[in-house]
Amino acid sequence: MVKVRCPVIAGEIMRYSKYFIPTYKEIPSDAEVISHQLMLRAGMIRKLTSGIYTFLPAGLKTVRKVENIVREEMNRSGAIEVLMPAVQPAELWQESGRWDFYGKELLRFKDRHNHDCCIGPTHEEVITDLVRKEIRSYRQLPVNFYQIQTKFRDEIRPRFGVMRCKEFIMKDAYSFDADEAGADKSYQIMHDAYMRIFQRCGLRFRPVEADSGSIGGSYSHEFMVLADTGEDEIISCMKCNYAANLEKAEVKAPAETETAKASWEPLQDVETPNVHTIDELTAFLSTGPNHILKTLVFVADGNPVAVLIRGDHQVNEVKLKNFLRADTIELASPGLVAELTGAPMGFAGPLGLKSKIIADHAVRGMVNFITGANKEDLHFRNVNLERDFKVNEFADLRVIMRGDRCPRCGGEINFGRGIEVGHVFKLGTKYSKAMHAVSLDDRGEEQPFFMGCYGIGIARTVAAAIEQNHDRDGIIFPISIAPFEVALLPLQMHEKNVVEISDGIYNACLADGIDILLDDRDVRPGVKFKDADLIGIPVRVTLGERTLKQGMAELKLRSEPKEVLIPLADVPGAVRAKVKELYDQIK
């Protein structure tokens, strides 16, 4: 059974008048996205400087609730909590080779002894160093260490409030196994733990396959909270559970068809003065872009390569990079294109090209198509594969698009947006080999650790929850991560009766372990309603003279428009039941 309650922390102030939740009526002008606006307005965060935020009490409470869920599920999965330093010596990073590779995101500085240091953006080096010093034998494996800690990445452009900032709270875990099979198992355990974590956070999410660079295979999943405002575009199958981000999403190669040589028409020149783009070409020749073959020249690790793709398709540079096993890849400059093809940009074609030629699978299905002629203002018509030119290799090189089918089951696919809140990644032996981190196997031989790393953006998860759950009045928090479970609103603080009854209910709820906020401010009722809605407290109990006369209180959910009247004596029980019901819904 999954434990869902986050216990009230003893001694916490729960009276609004003595607490600190500074809300804004107006939208701060420098907040663009809704979660950023609402976190500022609800008094959860304040900005110190670009990309760096203070968490105010209500924001911190929510962060702590996410952390606690993460901690419980990590512990349940067998991971062990540690806390590593924020400041790290350059030596470790030089050893892994990342000191020179990491770029400007790595904040570097020198200490008084002139030693190079950095503030950790991630902790592979530190944990690998720890494990290589402390773990000797395969008998001590597997292990998985995690921490919840503040990290720093000197982002080029921090934005969207707490979603993409420089200093951020992250849970990161690192697994160490004796062999590949063990690493796969550790990966799966983390994958499962992440499913439980985000479920308990009350989020609609999806694990999607992500690009894993040179490692390949399905050994990287991003956990995406589904929200229209998400930064990442993802696709998911409506029939099976295949889901992937756009750069990873596979496109199934079309079935092999017999080349219809009989239908081949003779090759023709077409004068195309000043026609450079696919759009211009389709208009000029009155044809569809799917009858045109695009020839793009890329430079992969310094070597030019021509990439052929159907006119209505787009090259997926991540796929191209992985296919070529290149470290860097970029579109060739106009000068290089001219040098290679003998024509200015816009007239490149595969005929007579000297460079390596690779093509997307879809090109195979094209007949009598149009290509550039490698000569200014000239194209060819009725070009055909084999007869007119040869392709070195075919591969899946394009971006998936609307109308494509699921690569796994052929089902219809859905395009959507998501916010990446977690990432599980199989590292293999990259760091253990570089840093000579080994254990002895059962034959007494040294073996590098097989590693995995697993991250969760804690504050980003909070922001994602808000992006997904809000309305015109403010945040609608899932109860498991709301700053308070219940808001108690005595409407007339000058009426002794109202105050006494609300104090009684407040104490009864506290005794029940309910995380309740008593809004004991002497302000007008409207202010209390507005603030409770803005902050997003899931359950609201209202005590006003009007219903008190009938011996009743009001119970309302933030997520629903209607309230119900409850006899005063039943209020603590009804609150307890409502809270439980809300937790049960997200189990």
Place this chain on the structure above:
RNA sequence: CGGGGCGUGGCGCAGUCUGGUAGCGCACUUGCUUUGGGAGCAAGGUGUCGGAGGUUCAAAUCCUCUCGCCCCGACCA
């Protein structure tokens, strides 16, 4: 780093073009009234107009430099 925008009281903004010594709403303080969806009236406090330099009798306003922030792009285990 390239392009664009903005810095005026705690917050949101007007004033800048056309130079004349700073204003509005919210918030805040006090009093009275009010009390079920961000109250009303009255009184009050609040600014080195982001900073530095320059032009001018006079600069929030014009000029130069500079700092910060936001947006778009490039970038992103």
